[in-house]
Every structure is written in structure tokens, then in C-alpha cells.
Amino acid sequence: MSQEPTLTYVYAVAVPTPELGRILASLRGVADAALSLLPPLDEAGPAAPSFVTSQVPHGDWREEALRAHFEDLDWLESTARAHHHVIQALGDRATVLPLRMATLYQDEERALAALREQRPAFADRLALLAHHAEYGVKVYVRPEAAGDAGADAPDSAPPAATPAPAPSSPGKAYLQARKRQHHAREDRYQQAARAAERIAAAAAPHxxxxxxxxxxSGPLTRGAAGEDGENVLNDAYLVPDEQAEAFRSAVEQAGEGLPGVRVDVTGPWAPYSFAMPAPPATGTDTDTDTSTDTPGGPT
Known part of the structure; x- marks a missing residue:
């Protein structure tokens, strides 16, 4: 019985080490596939960048099948999580250059050709990322409080002895409430702009x-603590490991004292935002860019 043909799935670029080999042996990739390094050793020497790969069934990963899979949100989420799990697990112990989900080659020979062609660029980028991690910084404008939006909620309650005069018409009351709502929203956006300026200044030294x-937008606007809000800033920073605590502290302090604004700092992550584009998948019928805001990831 002939074996089903496969495609070579590439997760990341990394330099082979004994520790990396042990991690790979304990992980499974997309479609529960075993992982390997390609090549672990060759004429370029043991310290040359290599692909982290697995083999996936051709029938389930060819271009036509992928187009159908990308319409299946459950499949897309589980695959993205499996891809991210491999990269994050490797990134916790080694320097990795993440590649986009569904980077596929017709076979290992074609993958090796692409690897050899881009090795100098990969080596330069790995040197840049060594001993660094990615951190995400997001600024949210909190939803309006009930008092901001209610048509019958005044800015401040008048003294009991001098009740506020009734508005001359329901229409006037509505317009007054809308005006208060607009001013409150405008104030929150100004605070968010100040937070963004503070964060940039605080993060730069680290x-x-x-x-x-x-x-x-949408469900992605729920912050790290599960709070709602409108996302108005979505930045990623490449931070040296020895600066991580100072970076987080500086950014969090920069967002303090701004009512109506929430600042979330996430990480450390594998450096998705600072990786090079995936190499062209030479000779394969499948090279689909499915880059997304990865789960928990960096952005």
C-alpha cells in the first residue's frame, strides 16, 4: 500500500542546538505531526539557520483544500493555535524567526533550496533577535459610563433645594444629553492620545x-483582563531580555492617571512582528498567506 504524499510545512527558522532538538522531540505540530529540523547538518556547518518542519498530508493541505479550510473558523483557529504553540515553545528556549502559518513546500528538496537561498538574511535576522522578545502594548478607550450616555443623566446633581429647571422640550433634553456624551467621548480620546505619546517616550529607552x-475591532477589543473598550493603539516592541521588567514598568506607569483609558502590556512573545516575510514556496501549489493577529500574540 503506497504512502499518502505529503507537503513540507515550515514553522520557523532556528539554529540547531541539542536543547532545540530535545524541545522538538516533545512537541507536535499542526495535524498532530512530528517535528524535525531541516537540515540539522549540512555543508554550511552545524550553526547554520535551519527550518523547523513537519510533514502534512498533501490532500488536506493542497491549495484547493486550504481554500475550503480557511472558511472553517474552527479549523483555522485550531491550526493557528498549533502553529503558534510550536513557535512559542521554541522561542521560550531559543532564538527563532517565526514564519507565517501555512508556509508549505512541495517537498524537502524545494524547502532546502529556499533555505539556502535566504540563509544570509536569516542569519542576520536571528542575530538581531537573539536575547530579545516581543511585547505588545495596546491602548483602549473604555466604554462610556452609564452617566455619560443616559438622556436623563445630568453632568452633576444640583442641590436638593434648587431643582434643575425642566428642559423646554424632550428634544432639547436629548440634544443636551448627546452633547455631554460627545464631550465625554472626546475627552477620552484626548486622554488616549496623551497615553500613546507617554508610552512611546517611556518605551523608547528600553x-x-x-x-x-x-x-x-470587534471581539478582539477585549483586553487582557477581559474588559471591553475601543482599541486606539496597537504597538509591538522588540525588547532585550535584560530590559523586560523596566520596559513593562515604564509603560504601565505611563498609562496611569488617565481616567477612561486602559493600557494593556502583553508578552513576552516570539518576535512575530519583527520576522522577515516567509520565503516564496518555490515549486509548490500551496503558498497562501494566512497571517493573522495570532492568539495571544504579539499584536
């Missing part, structure tokens, strides 16, 4: 690189 991502 980070080597920064990336500004698009703000998030």
Missing part, C-alpha cells in the same frame, strides 16, 4: 525596535 499595527 526597546530596540517598534512596529505600529492596525487597531483591532
Amino acid at each position: 526597546a530596540t525596535h517598534a512596529v505600529r499595527h492596525p487597531t483591532q
Whole structure:
């Protein structure tokens, strides 16, 4: 009985070490596949960057199948989590260069060709990322308090002896409430802008690189503590390991004293935001960019 053909799935670039080999042996990748290094050794020497790979069934990962899978949110989430789990587990013990989900090659020979072609660039990037981790910084404008939005909620209650005059019409009362709501919202955005400026100034001495991502919307606006709010800043920072505590403390302090604004700091993460684009998947019929805001990840 012939074995089902496979594709070579690439998770990341890393330098082979005995510790990395032990970690790989304890992990499973997407589709519960075993992991390996490609190549562990070759003419470039044992310290040359290598691909972290697994083999996945061709029938389930070819281009046509992937197009259908990408419409299945459960499949997409479980696959993204499996991909991220491999990268994060490796990144906890070694320097890794994460590649996008579903980076696939027709076979190991084609993957090796791409690896050899880009090895100098990979080596430079791994040197840059060594002893660094990614941290995410997000600023949220909190939802309006009930008193901000209620049509019958005044800015402040008048003394009991001098009741406020009734508005001349329901329409006027509505417009007054809307005006208060608009001013409160405007004030929160001004506070968020100040928080962003403070954070950038506070983070700069402790980070080597920064990336500004698009703000998030919908369910992704729930912060690390599960609170709702509108995301108005979504930055990633590359931070040296020895600066991690100082970075987190400086950013958190920068967001203090701003009512209506919440600052979330997450990490450490594998450096997704500072990785190079995935190499072209030469000779494969599957090279689909499924890059997303990875779970917990950096952004």
C-alpha cells in the first residue's frame, strides 16, 4: 500500500542546538505531526539557520483544500493555535524567526533550496533577535459610563433645594444629553492620545525596535483582563531580555492617571512582528498567506 504524499510545512527558522532538538522531540505540530529540523547538518556547518518542519498530508493541505479550510473558523483557529504553540515553545528556549502559518513546500528538496537561498538574511535576522522578545502594548478607550450616555443623566446633581429647571422640550433634553456624551467621548480620546505619546517616550529607552499595527475591532477589543473598550493603539516592541521588567514598568506607569483609558502590556512573545516575510514556496501549489493577529500574540 503506497504512502499518502505529503507537503513540507515550515514553522520557523532556528539554529540547531541539542536543547532545540530535545524541545522538538516533545512537541507536535499542526495535524498532530512530528517535528524535525531541516537540515540539522549540512555543508554550511552545524550553526547554520535551519527550518523547523513537519510533514502534512498533501490532500488536506493542497491549495484547493486550504481554500475550503480557511472558511472553517474552527479549523483555522485550531491550526493557528498549533502553529503558534510550536513557535512559542521554541522561542521560550531559543532564538527563532517565526514564519507565517501555512508556509508549505512541495517537498524537502524545494524547502532546502529556499533555505539556502535566504540563509544570509536569516542569519542576520536571528542575530538581531537573539536575547530579545516581543511585547505588545495596546491602548483602549473604555466604554462610556452609564452617566455619560443616559438622556436623563445630568453632568452633576444640583442641590436638593434648587431643582434643575425642566428642559423646554424632550428634544432639547436629548440634544443636551448627546452633547455631554460627545464631550465625554472626546475627552477620552484626548486622554488616549496623551497615553500613546507617554508610552512611546517611556518605551523608547528600553526597546530596540517598534512596529505600529492596525487597531483591532470587534471581539478582539477585549483586553487582557477581559474588559471591553475601543482599541486606539496597537504597538509591538522588540525588547532585550535584560530590559523586560523596566520596559513593562515604564509603560504601565505611563498609562496611569488617565481616567477612561486602559493600557494593556502583553508578552513576552516570539518576535512575530519583527520576522522577515516567509520565503516564496518555490515549486509548490500551496503558498497562501494566512497571517493573522495570532492568539495571544504579539499584536
